[in-house]
Amino acid sequence: MSDATILEEEEKVSLEAREFGFWIYLMTDAIIFALLFATYVVLSRNFASGPSSKELFDLGHTAGETALLLISSLTFGFASIAQRAGHKMREVQWLIVTLLLGLGFLAMELIEFQGMIAAGAGPEVSGFSSAFFTLVGTHGLHVAFGCLGIIVMIGQILVKGLTQPVRSRVFRLGLFWHFLDIVWIGIFSVVYLPGVM
Amino acid sequence: MYRLADRPVARYLIGFVLAVILTAIPFAVVWGGLLTGPQAYVVIAAGALLQVLVHLVFFLHLDLKSTPAENVFFLAFAAVLIVIMVGGSLWIMSDLHQRMM
Numbered sequence: 001m002s003d004a005t006i007l008e009e010e011e012k013v014s015l016e017a018r019e020f021g022f023w024i025y026l027m028t029d030a031i032i033f034a035l036l037f038a039t040y041v042v043l044s045r046n047f048a049s050g051p052s053s054k055e056l057f058d059l060g061h062t063a064g065e066t067a068l069l070l071i072s073s074l075t076f077g078f079a080s081i082a083q084r085a086g087h088k089m090r091e092v093q094w095l096i097v098t099l100l101l102g103l104g105f106l107a108m109e110l111i112e113f114q115g116m117i118a119a120g121a122g123p124e125v126s127g128f129s130s131a132f133f134t135l136v137g138t139h140g141l142h143v144a145f146g147c148l149g150i151i152v153m154i155g156q157i158l159v160k161g162l163t164q165p166v167r168s169r170v171f172r173l174g175l176f177w178h179f180l181d182i183v184w185i186g187i188f189s190v191v192y193l194p195g196v197m
Numbered sequence: 198m199y200r201l202a203d204r205p206v207a208r209y210l211i212g213f214v215l216a217v218i219l220t221a222i223p224f225a226v227v228w229g230g231l232l233t234g235p236q237a238y239v240v241i242a243a244g245a246l247l248q249v250l251v252h253l254v255f256f257l258h259l260d261l262k263s264t265p266a267e268n269v270f271f272l273a274f275a276a277v278l279i280v281i282m283v284g285g286s287l288w289i290m291s292d293l294h295q296r297m298m
Binding site: 041 | 205209213217220223238244245252253256257265267274275278282286290
């Protein structure tokens with residue numbers, strides 16, 4: 001075996017280890033979210049003198065956020081397919097679409113937070129509002145970092161091309177992005193739908 | 198034999214359509230007030246669990262053949278931890294709530 005193939009083999013093994021490590025990180029992140037969910041469920045009916053979730057939540061708004069995130073999962077999938085086929089520019093295009101959908105989601109979430117604070121339900125008002133902002137805010141922060149990751153990866157694809165390490169990073173970012181969509185299923189099922197019932 | 202689900206694009210699209218259906222059902226139940234109380238919670242919980250499975254299989258490509266055993270092991274481990282910690286917390290808190298009444 002030549003030195004080049006040995007190096008390539010080494011790199012592949014090292015990248016696979018990182019993919020496994022990233023998977024473990026995602027599982028620990030899932031545990032963080034699970035405990036934030038538990039905290040929210042315990043506090044979800046403690047409105048103190050603040051407004052209740054029924055007055056605050058707008059299911060139409062939630063449905064919009066859900067749609068943006070779900071479609072962005074699909075477009076990230078298309079980017080992964082383009083990567084496997086080696087279509088560099090098509091992958092960048094799908095990543096840009098995903099980024100715009102992610103930013104749209106963040107904008108909707110910030111509008112909602114602003115509306116809640118204006119309605120007198122800022123994070124300091126009640127047990128419910130504290131738990132809500134912590135849980136949904138943590139998810140939003142993850143989405144913001146995911147968007148940052150997409151911007152960085154678009155740059156790397158354009159500058160470095162579809163090298164082995166770049167492919168692995170996009171793969172891990174994809175795991176992260178799909179994982180965030182799974183957490184969002186929990187958020188609309190635990191926070192928003194029971195909140196308006 | 199050629200199967201539609203083997204094409205990557207079809208795989209994502211099938212997952213997407215299933216996810217849309219599994220999202221629409223609980224939203225319709227709550228929005229339209231079709232069910233109330235425990236029945237509505239059962240529909241929401243079932244929809245959420247099924248949709249998590251759909252995402253794992255169709256978006257994260259989890260399956261028992263090609264996914265490394267360690268990954269599945271860690272997923273199962275995390276699930277056990279979550280059940281113990283979340284279930285235990287809720288059990289303790291609801292018990293406390295009953296006693297404080």
